[in-house]
Amino acid sequence: MFFLKTLLSFLEDDEYRDLLLTTIGIIVFGTIVYHYLEGWNYIDSLYFCVITLTTVGYGDFSPQTDEGKLFTIFYIILGLGIILGFINTVHNHYRDEKLNKIKERKKKTTLSTKARNQL
Template identity: 45%
Template sequence: MSGFKILTLIAMVVLIIAGGTVFFRLVEGWSWLDSYFFTVVTLSTVGYGELVPATAIGKIGTTVFILVGLGIFAVAIQQFGAFAVRKREEHTEWLIARLGHHHRPEQDPPAANEPESPDK
């Protein structure tokens, strides 16, 4: 994953959290902390239920926020997970190359549970 892609994903997540925080602060009149908390809890699908939008626009906005924000959040999580898996694979390949291990099945000892053939 390129540096630009990582920064774009981080920026999108930060913008959606900031946008949700400002929205709930203005529409519901919650404190900045409560607005931020509700935004993160909603995006992460935890949903404690301590805060609930009381206004019609707050409820509609929350619905739109969930549909848009959750999609962005899910893509970001998926991309970071894929990045971590690729790095792990690269590290494993590097280790194998570094150790000089060349797998040769004919040199492997037989498995303990391998059945014996009748001609032995």
């Protein structure tokens, strides 16, 4: 549930939303290109894009055509920075949300302690 709330708050911010749309665009672009260059179905192409750009690289798929290999070089250089930026931004957003909740709890605790002391 917390992940869903974080994602929704993430989408409300223009900068984060643009980064998310750029990330999705890069993955969709790669999926379409690999589908046509390598002849893979869309699921395999999407899978290859995600495992490549997240640097997992299982090795069960690899480009076989010269065009596919050249595109992969371009795709990694273009996409890796965007994907890592997206992952870092999501992490920072999640961390900031947690820190804000901790600060709110401390503030409530401080206020309730002050109220008890005044009685």
